[in-house]
Every structure is written in C-alpha cells, then in structure tokens.
Amino acid sequence: MTLAIFLTLAVISVITALLMVFAKSPVHSVLYLILTFFTIAGQYVLLNAQFLAVVHIIVYAGAIMVLFLFVLMLLNLNKDTEPQKSAGWKLAGAIAAGSLLVTMVGAMHGSIQIAGAEQSNPQVGLVENLGKVLFTDFVVPFEIAGILFLAAMVGAVLVGKKDLKV
Amino acid sequence: MSILLLFSAGFIVEKIILISVLFAITLGVAAYSTYGERKFAAFFQDRLGPDRAGPWGILQPLADGVKMFTKEDFRPNEAERWLYILAPGAFMFVACMTSAVIPWGTQLTVFGTPVDLQVADLNIGILYILGLSSLGVYGIMIGGWSSNNKFSLYGAIRASSQMISYELAMGLSVIAVVMMTGTLSLREMAAQQTGFNWNVWYQPLGFLIFFICSLAECNRAPFDMAECETELIGGYHTEYSSMKLGFFLFAEYINMFISSAVTATVFFGGYNFPGLDPNWLGGFMGPIVLFAKVFFFIFVFMWIRWTIPRFRYDQLMHLGWKSLIPLAIFNMLLTGAGVLYFGK
Amino acid sequence: MQSLTNRSRNVVNKKMNFWERIYLVAILKGMWTTLKHFVRVMFGKSHTVRYPEVKRPFAPVWRGWHVLKRDEKGAERCTACGLCAVACPAEAITMTAAEREKGEEHLYREEKYAAVYEINMLRCIFCGLCEEACPKEAIFLTDRIVPSDYARQGFVFGKDLLVEGVEPEKRIDVSVRQKHIQEKKWAAETAH
Secondary structure (H helix, E strand, O other), X not given: OHHHHHHHHHHHHHHHHHHHHHOOOHHHHHHHHXXXXXXXXXXXXXXXXXXXXXXXXXXXXXXXXXXXXXXXXXXXXXXXXXXXXXXXXXXXXXXXXXXXXXXXXXXXXXXXXXXXXXXXXXXXXXXXXXXXXXXXOOHHHHHHHHHHHHHHHHHHHHHHOOOOOO | OHHHHOOOHHHHHHHHHHHHHHHHHHXXXXXXXXXXXXXXXXXXXXXXXXXXXXHHHOOHHHHHHXXXXXXXXXXXXXXXXXXXXXXXXXXXXXHHHHHHHXXXXXXXXXXXXXXXXXXXXXXXXXXXXXXXXXXXXHHHHHHHHHOOOHHHHHHHHHXXXXXXXXXXXXXXXXXXXXXXXXXXXXXXXXXXXXXXXXXXXXXXXXXXXXXXXXXXXXXXXXXXXXXXXXXXXXXXXXXXXXXXXXXXXHHHHHHHHHHHHHHHHHHOOOOOEOOEOOOHHHHOHHHHHHHHHHHHHHHHHHHHHOOOOOOOHHHHXXXXXXXXXXXXXXXXXXXXXXXXXXXX | OOOXXXXXXXXXXOOOOHHHHOOHHHHHHHHHHHHHHHHHHHOOOOOOOOOOOOOOOOOOOOOOOEEEOEOOOOXXXXXXXXXXXXXXXXXXXXXXXXXXXXXXXXXXXXXXXXXXEXXXXXXXXXXXXXXXXXXXXXXXXXXXXXXXXOOHHHHEEOHHHHEOOOOHHHOOOOHHHHHHHHHHHHHHHHHO
C-alpha cells in the first residue's frame, strides 16, 4: 500500500518535473512545478513528516510560486518576445547545468548513508522533535539563516523606498 | 508507513460517511449563505430581500442554482482553454478541503459505536488551514490570467497580493495562540477551552488581527477590491459565466463558512459553551454549539460587508503591512512574555 | 456665510486623535446604526411595497392613459373639433373627422365625429392640456399606466384603445378628474 502510493507520487513528480522543463509557456511551467511540490509534500506525509509537508506547501506552493506566477503573468512572456539565444550561450548553459547535476549526484551519493540511519525514528518529522533539533544541534545555522533573511528584508525595504538618500 | 497501517475497513467507511455528511452540510450552509447574504443585505438597507420563491423566499438558492446551471456557458475565444476550465474547480476544491481538520464536536455515538467528529486529527491542523488558504490564491490567479482579459488579470493580481499580504499577519496572530496553547492541533485547542475559558479572553488583539485578516482572505468587503465592480467590472471572474461563475461565488461562501468555523474553534472555544456539555444529546450538543457560533460569525461577516465601504487599494496594503503585521509581532512578543512569566 | 439650516457641518482638516485613527470606534458606531435598521426590518417595519399584491394608491392628479368618454346614452362625445390636437404641446394627437350618417345617432352625439383618433404615447408628455382644451368633456387622462411594448408602432393608440366601452361596467370613472378640471377652469375664469 505504502509502496504503491510512493511509486505513484514518485512517477507523478518525475513526470511533472519533466513537463515543467519542457513546457512552452512559462506559466504552465510554474503550474507543473507546483504539482511537483504537491507530490513531494505527499512523500513527506508518507515519511510521517506532516509538519514538513505543510510547511513545504505553505512556503513553496503557497508563497514563492505565487510570486513567480505573479511576475510571469505580468510579463506575459511568449515565443515572440523571447530572444533567441546563440549557440555559445546554449553551450554555456549546458555546461552549467551539467556541473550542477554532477554536484547534486555527488551530494546525494554521500547522503544516502545518513538518510538510512535517520529512518529508525519515525517521529523525527513532527513539530516538537524538529523544534528541539533546530534549537539545540543546529542553532547556529538556524540563527545565521535568520540573519540572512533579515538582511534580505532590509534590502527589500531599502529598494522599495521611493526617495532614497545615500 | 506508520499512518497507513492504522487504516481499517470500518475506519475508512466511517470517515467516508463523515466526509459526505460534512460536504453536504458545507454546501448547504454555503447555499443558504447566499440567501442569507441577500436577505440580510436587504434588512440592513430597510428592504425585504428575496421573498418570491417559497415562503419568505427560502427556495431562492434553488432558483439561483437552476439559473446558474441553465445559463449559457461562455468561453472567450483567446482564453487558455484547460486552465480556464480548471480554475473554478481548483478554487472550489481547495475551499472544500479545509473543513477536514475542524473538530465539529467531541464524539458522537451512532449505533453504539463512538465516532470522532473530525475527519482528520492532524497534529498540525492549524498549519494545514493556513496552507490551504494560501493555495486558494491559485484558483483566482489561474482564472484571472487564463481569461485573457486585462480586468480579470488586474483582479487576480489584486486578489493574490492581498491574500499573500494578509496571510502573514494571520499566521503571526495564530502563532501567538499556538504559543499560548502549546499545540498546533485544532482538536486539542478546542479541548483546552472548556466552559468559558476561551482563547479570545487571553488574545483579544490576536483575535482582532485574525478576524480582519480572515475578512481579507475571503475577499469580503471592506477588502473586496478583487471584484470591485466600479473599476474592474467584477475582477477575476469577469469572463466567467454559468456554473463556472457559480463555482467561484459558491467557493467564496464556503470560505466564509470555514473561516467562521476556524475563528470559532481557535478563539471562541469551538464546541464548548458554559453550561452546555458537548457530550449531551448523544454528542450532538457540541456541533449545535459550534454551528451557533459559526452562524453568528457568518452574520458578522455580512454585517460588516453591508456597513463599511470598500478600502482603497493603497489603504489596504498600508493596513496589512504597516499596521497589522507590526501589531501581530507585538502581540507575539507580548504572548511570549506572558507565557514566560505565568508559565503557561 | 450663515447657513439656513443646522444640518450642514463644516469640514475641518484637524488631526485625528488615536481613537479616531484606528477607525474601530467609527466602525462599531456604523455597525450599531445598521443593526438598528436590521432589527427594525426584522420586526416588519420596512418601506417596501410588495407590488403585484399590494398597490400604492394613485395621486388624485395622476395623469395616465387617455380615455375618450361616451355620454349617458353610450354615444361618443368627441366631435373632432381638433382643439386637443392644437393644444397638445407634443403634437401627439391626430384625427380624421367624418360626418354622421342617418341612423348613427346612438353612436355619435354630434353631427361630426372622429373617424380616426390617434395618440402617440411615445410623444405624449401627459400634461393634460387636451382635457382642458376639450369643449365637449370628451377626453380625460386616467390613472391607468400605458403598458410597455416591443415596437414603436404599438404605442400609437387608436380609438380601439382610447374609447371606453358602452356597457356600464366598462365605463371608466373620471369624476375626480372631471371635478379637478372644472375647478381649474373656474379658477382661470375668475382670474380673468
């Protein structure tokens, strides 16, 4: 039962991810990506990490993708307005994407061991445990991330200010 | 893995029945909210409202439904076909899903077996509601964009930026309650507020912020800029007709019902009322009390709509970002200090 | 400037204090006002008139769909003198006169009668000058509303729509109107 659900979700997420890359219209791409996020949230639920699943949906599907969609709808991108890239740009893009892929595969390869070990505790995704881990073992990265967000917020406010006097 | 092992045939049947009943009630309440809205609007304006279909016009929702279904279903030529069809459905679907985590009562005894009056007791119930309310934007955005009409697009953009902005303040005001109660589960939250020990007495500011935000989330007046007739001819559903339009309007009423239920559960004790044990009448007392509260809030929603004029868009954004969010953060700090001092 | 009533209020651009600035007090005040209206209608005090069942009475001076009267014996009073058409500021009335034949005395009171009498209801402004002009007390405006129609042609009312029936129950009572016109005429005479 669990395996069937996992496989269904996995297949859907792979298909929608591919569709997201190959879709002609940017708005369709974003919508496919949202579907991918939903399937990933489903995987989190299967791992009994309901909190992560919901936060994933709130943050990615509910906020970030909405902003993406927002901008795309306003820009109204289509085939006619998209500039044709030269062969050099295409090659550069392929190399950049390829190195990212290699990095990701390398990172995944290293992390498989850790993932297997963590599986023993099914309660790890719940709010209480997550909070405890975040505020004890990972408190420094957590606070640094907070400072990063604060900096981003201040920057956004600064950019949004009309009469900027430097 | 672990959650799926809990499923048994009886459990699934029980949940399916509960979901069906809940779905029927939600649709019924939403249908009669449209009637209530028109009737109350009339009363607030010294009129009588619909009174032709049946006694006092109580068959009006039926007549409206028949009208909606039999109208011509028009689709703009240049509209994005599938997304145009998908949008109202998505909006409706998200609206209907939210009711899953609301505890409608404690337990009902049907044919000797106890039935939990909650579809899913998620331990993150309140986050589930926030998540779904943030997904409600998609129906509006897709609908507005795929209509290929600038007024629809403007309406969609207004609606979505409004919903995102007010979600923040809403989340922050909910966090204060979560800090105080120490749980994210709506069931536990309701169970804690026995008798008259409601959260609203400890979180009056939080309640105010939450309520204003839920008005904005439901796109209700005074925050109904999204469908501002004078400027946008109807906003994101300008191009919609027939039952697709009906879905949009209907989902809005469902949202109103659900946010009333959430307000009642989080701040007003859910199914608790002093002197009325929710286990009375074989467990039916809880739902009765909760529904009384829900109907009161639906009335307040309508009352506000027919009293206060619409905000201007910049005023709305000022209110959201410069007043409500700082207030919500202040409320959060206050609650944190309180929790620290009184030890919960 | 001194105002004549005490209803107007001067607009001042004073700075709002804290309670005014948060609007909540004003909102609650407004909600109290609407609630009073709500409760009033709840207890049946609405100004609405449920039209097809309840009809508001017409004013005694209401001027609507014209009637061409018959006399006590059932003969048409109109003699096709054309004074109404001349008096009409909107030029809505046209008529064709004809001479009464032998044996038609029960149909037409005078020797001359209107074979065709038409009022264009789209032109008519329902001013009532035709009644005042009529020397034979033949035309009166009644409290009937001219119904709507799809085509312009339908608004040209001929004699079939204007002349009242012969039978007593089909007669149209214009006594109030008649009295009103008579008083107006007397007033005009005494003024002279």
